[in-house]
Amino acid sequence: MSSRKKILLKVIILGDSGVGKTSLMNQYVNKKFSASYKATIGADFLTKEVLVDDRLVTMQLWDTAGQERFQSLGVAFYRGADCCVLVYDVNNSKSFDTLDSWRDEFLIQASPIDPESFPFVVLGNKVDVDESKRMISSKRAQAFCQSKGGIPYFETSAKEAVNVEQAFEVIARNALAQEESQDFNPDFPETIPINIGEENQGCSC
Amino acid sequence: MATPTSPAAQDAPAEPPSPPSPTASFYDMSDDEEGGYSTIRHSKTGKGVKLLYTKSKVYVHPSPSAKDNIPGYIALIQQKPGLERTVSATPQSSRIHAERNGLLLAWVPESSLGSASDIYTKVELADGDSPPKQSYLVPPPPITTAHSSSLGTYAFAIPLTEIFSILVRPPSVGWWFGSVIINTRAGDSFPALFFHDSECQSTIQQRKKLQRESLEISASGQGMFWGGDEVLRWLKRYVTVERSVQEPNIYLIEPSEADKLSFGSGGKPTSDNVRNVLEGKAKDHPSPSSRNKDAQMDPVMQALKSARWNFLEKMAQVTTFTRRTAQAVAENKNLPPQVRRLLQNPQVQTVSDEFDSARLYLARWAMGIAEQSEREKNQRMWTAKDVLDMEDSELGEFEIVDAEQMSLADKRKPVTLKEWNGFFNSRTGRLEKTPDEVKERIFHGGLNADDGVRKEAYLFLLGVYEWDSSEEERDAKMNSLRDEYIRLKGAWWERMVDEQGTLEEREWWKEQKMRIEKDVHRTDRHIPLFAGEDIPHPDPDSPFAESGTNVHMEQMKDMLLTYNEYNRDLGYVQGMSDLLAPIYAIEQDDAVAFWGFVHFMERMERNFLRDQSGMRLQLLTLDHLCQFLDPKLYDHLQKLDSTNFFFFFRMLLVWFKREFEFTDILRMWEGLWTDYLSSNFHLFLAMAILEKHRDVIIDHLKGFDEVLKYVNELSGTIDLPSTMIRAEALFRRFQRMVEAIDKKSNFPIPTVRQRLPQPPSESTTTRPGADGKPRQASQSSSESARRSANLAVIASGPGPGSSSSKAGASTSGRERTTGDAIAQGIGAEKEKVISPELRILLSKELPKLDKHEVREHGGGVGS
Numbered sequence A: 001m002s003s004r005k006k007i008l009l010k011v012i013i014l015g016d017s018g019v020g021k022t023s024l025m026n027q028y029v030n031k032k033f034s035a036s037y038k039a040t041i042g043a044d045f046l047t048k049e050v051l052v053d054d055r056l057v058t059m060q061l062w063d064t065a066g067q068e069r070f071q072s073l074g075v076a077f078y079r080g081a082d083c084c085v086l087v088y089d090v091n092n093s094k095s096f097d098t099l100d101s102w103r104d105e106f107l108i109q110a111s112p113i114d115p116e117s118f119p120f121v122v123l124g125n126k127v128d129v130d131e132s133k134r135m136i137s138s139k140r141a142q143a144f145c146q147s148k149g150g151i152p153y154f155e156t157s158a159k160e161a162v163n164v165e166q167a168f169e170v171i172a173r174n175a176l177a178q179e180e181s182q183d184f185n186p187d188f189p190e191t192i193p194i195n196i197g198e199e200n201q202g203c204s205c
Numbered sequence B: 001m002a003t004p005t006s007p008a009a010q011d012a013p014a015e016p017p018s019p020p021s022p023t024a025s026f027y028d029m030s031d032d033e034e035g036g037y038s039t040i041r042h043s044k045t046g047k048g049v050k051l052l053y054t055k056s057k058v059y060v061h062p063s064p065s066a067k068d069n070i071p072g073y074i075a076l077i078q079q080k081p082g083l084e085r086t087v088s089a090t091p092q093s094s095r096i097h098a099e100r101n102g103l104l105l106a107w108v109p110e111s112s113l114g115s116a117s118d119i120y121t122k123v124e125l126a127d128g129d130s131p132p133k134q135s136y137l138v139p140p141p142p143i144t145t146a147h148s149s150s151l152g153t154y155a156f157a158i159p160l161t162e163i164f165s166i167l168v169r170p171p172s173v174g175w176w177f178g179s180v181i182i183n184t185r186a187g188d189s190f191p192a193l194f195f196h197d198s199e200c201q202s203t204i205q206q207r208k209k210l211q212r213e214s215l216e217i218s219a220s221g222q223g224m225f226w227g228g229d230e231v232l233r234w235l236k237r238y239v240t241v242e243r244s245v246q247e248p249n250i251y252l253i254e255p256s257e258a259d260k261l262s263f264g265s266g267g268k269p270t271s272d273n274v275r276n277v278l279e280g281k282a283k284d285h286p287s288p289s290s291r292n293k294d295a296q297m298d299p300v301m302q303a304l305k306s307a308r309w310n311f312l313e314k315m316a317q318v319t320t321f322t323r324r325t326a327q328a329v330a331e332n333k334n335l336p337p338q339v340r341r342l343l344q345n346p347q348v349q350t351v352s353d354e355f356d357s358a359r360l361y362l363a364r365w366a367m368g369i370a371e372q373s374e375r376e377k378n379q380r381m382w383t384a385k386d387v388l389d390m391e392d393s394e395l396g397e398f399e400i401v402d403a404e405q406m407s408l409a410d411k412r413k414p415v416t417l418k419e420w421n422g423f424f425n426s427r428t429g430r431l432e433k434t435p436d437e438v439k440e441r442i443f444h445g446g447l448n449a450d451d452g453v454r455k456e457a458y459l460f461l462l463g464v465y466e467w468d469s470s471e472e473e474r475d476a477k478m479n480s481l482r483d484e485y486i487r488l489k490g491a492w493w494e495r496m497v498d499e500q501g502t503l504e505e506r507e508w509w510k511e512q513k514m515r516i517e518k519d520v521h522r523t524d525r526h527i528p529l530f531a532g533e534d535i536p537h538p539d540p541d542s543p544f545a546e547s548g549t550n551v552h553m554e555q556m557k558d559m560l561l562t563y564n565e566y567n568r569d570l571g572y573v574q575g576m577s578d579l580l581a582p583i584y585a586i587e588q589d590d591a592v593a594f595w596g597f598v599h600f601m602e603r604m605e606r607n608f609l610r611d612q613s614g615m616r617l618q619l620l621t622l623d624h625l626c627q628f629l630d631p632k633l634y635d636h637l638q639k640l641d642s643t644n645f646f647f648f649f650r651m652l653l654v655w656f657k658r659e660f661e662f663t664d665i666l667r668m669w670e671g672l673w674t675d676y677l678s679s680n681f682h683l684f685l686a687m688a689i690l691e692k693h694r695d696v697i698i699d700h701l702k703g704f705d706e707v708l709k710y711v712n713e714l715s716g717t718i719d720l721p722s723t724m725i726r727a728e729a730l731f732r733r734f735q736r737m738v739e740a741i742d743k744k745s746n747f748p749i750p751t752v753r754q755r756l757p758q759p760p761s762e763s764t765t766t767r768p769g770a771d772g773k774p775r776q777a778s779q780s781s782s783e784s785a786r787r788s789a790n791l792a793v794i795a796s797g798p799g800p801g802s803s804s805s806k807a808g809a810s811t812s813g814r815e816r817t818t819g820d821a822i823a824q825g826i827g828a829e830k831e832k833v834i835s836p837e838l839r840i841l842l843s844k845e846l847p848k849l850d851k852h853e854v855r856e857h858g859g860g861v862g863s
């Protein structure tokens, strides 16, 4: 368990195709927005080192494809997540309606020990777009987050770097809290078989 | 090396004729009487040492460049001229003899010999089958027991008593020079000595003699006589030499009982103890568990027995190589005439007397070509460790391919429009070549990028046009296809305008339109064709209304929506825009490109099914392929929880579209569309990419995330031409291995048990091949909990049934058994089994889905 000393926070970003997951991640990590990011195929992640209350942590931000069918193969890395970010496009009501099922799917696949307390963060993206196109009001989004046990909610623009930094700060903080709560829990079932496996293999090399 | 008809046996008339025995080992060779030897027992001066045997043109390769090679002599030298005969020493006493006799194995550079060089030449050319009758004294070389690393002084002379083992590598395809590496008891390795046999007078002489005396040189399949054989024969006269069973290239010198137990015969082969033997470290190892009673068996036979797999594979490799290359090579102008003649000899194509020489000629030729290349640096200063590492590398293989590639240089030129037009009858427009010929040309050469040949050729490759059609027929077909395109386009257009259909359907169409819109604006925008935003967006509600669009993006959207109409069972799925863009870029005509795309999609449909069963099957096949071709890499990936091969998902889904530049993609796809070697050749491309990086992956990557990141970041860095060549080489190797296994399976082998009882419910209620379940079942019984957990994740798609292809459907009954067998193979003893997934890779038949399967698993709205 010594590797735990170096804190790695695993964050999964979910949401419908085209809501801006890849753009948000790149805005946060690389501080830039490009209109020509390609649709994500498979999965990828970016890492970023950040200070959370004077502690240096590495955030590993996982980005997956938004089209539902591609989720079935990609769920392997939901496991061990410390925080899940749900993204929707404020100008697209369908992407908001699916948030709930993204959340459910995540909880099933990642199966955290305490689903009730597992940290989520909701981001309503593309707030830079003309107000006339807006489909989901802040109020409605906040009500949803409230009903799910008070999920933190941010309205962001990956394009114009609005609220991105602030949102990820909260994501990092909540992820760290989640990670630490697991460390104190010796019965965390997910890690036991995995570590045994690693030890066995370690000897044979 | 163990040629049954050894020259020693031929030349020992004093011995009573022993009955010819197929199991005669090479120990026999050292048992001859040394008649005249005892007459030389005095030494005039105390200075010289006695040169017993020597061989010239033995080189040290200190640097990558052949220019730096240092020619020298390897020699067996006696320090104090012997006072006793050294005949028939028993293993227990021979070491003492060797000690008393002060025997040294030495290597001296030619340049250092001075006036002694005449003596060396004389001894070399003396009849090598018995020690010289005369005493030839030469200046003593410096005696060393450790390899000094000081540059320039490679000369050494090491007492036989100090040698722990010798690693012997006979020349082989790709390794023209045979080599030996001496490992000392202290744990040192001397630099590899390379035998340039074709320059060595004594070896040439001995070969000729052997050829005269025996017609069975290659009967053992072990290769032709070379310089290293001779050195072993010298040694066997004086000391016990025992071939390691675990590592047949290692010969132990005067092994202790413990050594024999560990490495001679019996004992568990692990890479560790092999490495220890190589490095001479293992002499004091405690013997492993109980002694194998097989130890009584002739060690050669035992080695052969355990090497049966290797041996069969080699045979298959060499015959295929010869057959395959013979023709291409025979036409090559750069080839020495004797090789050409040799290859024209039909006998070369069978395992014949000339078999070895043909092989070696080719190997040498390949070597010559490789000379300048940086790859050659691998020949420099080989140490034992390097050679062991090389065992796992692809090097030998690729030198062959290089040779072949050179010989195919003409065939690797792109097909021009002129050449293409020449394939067809000028009047009827009918193809006058066989489709296979054309496909072979395109597979190896590609199509010219600039002269417009792709525009027409793609329609053949994709199957829009029949290969045997006339021009007239093609024109008629295209006309009706254009009409059909317009009809389909009109159909969805009406849908949009009139809001037809159920609510569900209307929702689906709206969503699909949105999806296509977003994706087209994210597809290949860096290509000038798709870059512009010069026309206003037709739809003011589009998120792209502000930025504008261009005519080609609009056509892309039309074609994809038309496809959504054409194949409503599947509909548009992300990734398809990536598949369409190159075809459109070539055709630049929406109707033509659309039908090209439709045909491409027939092949790719399985990648986009809602339950992802087609992707699962391909990832599983890649899993089997890696396990089959590179078990060491596979083991590593397994430790990293990466054998789901998810990190290849992107490459397989859109055929490497995201990993290569647009121009490379065109070249690759036109090759893949030929199905020239396999309709799943893209999986060999994937393996080729993986293999290229396997050392980095094994040495440096320590987790699934690292592998994924590493592989994702290969994007834009992969060289296509060499990857295609590697892929072809891997395919050929795969094919050979399958052939060898099929041959081998004529031997009785233990039958593979089915370890998991088939749940009765499943066999009655589910069609064969449904879902990815077979995989889960096949693995879980014999692998670690982690792995099955991992697989369970992979296998747990949302939808239940998901048979994806004819292959999957027809074979999964056996899948369970063979998958299990493969799983069993993950251990020290690997029994190679060809799973149905693997066997399908030899097929060139296009993997198309049944319509009803798409309907069931497509995830569209249906008709």
Ligand SMILES: Nc1nc2c(ncn2[C@@H]2O[C@H](COP(=O)(O)OP(=O)(O)OP(=O)(O)O)[C@@H](O)[C@H]2O)c(=O)[nH]1
Pocket: A015, A016, A017, A018, A019, A020, A021, A022, A023, A024, A034, A035, A036, A037, A038, A039, A040, A041, A064, A065, A066, A067, A125, A126, A127, A128, A129, A156, A157, A158, A159, A160, B518, B521, B522
């Ligand atoms: N106006 C505006 N457009 C955005 C913003 N974020 C993303 N986009 C655009 O929305 C489209 C989709 O963005 P991506 O970041 O690729 O979306 P994604 O969620 O990663 O999509 P998938 O990879 O398909 O799951 C692109 O055309 C982006 O340029 C934003 O904050 N404002």
Ligand SMILES: [Mg+2]
Pocket: A021, A022, A023, A038, A039, A040, A063, A064, A065, A066
């Ligand atoms: Mg994305």
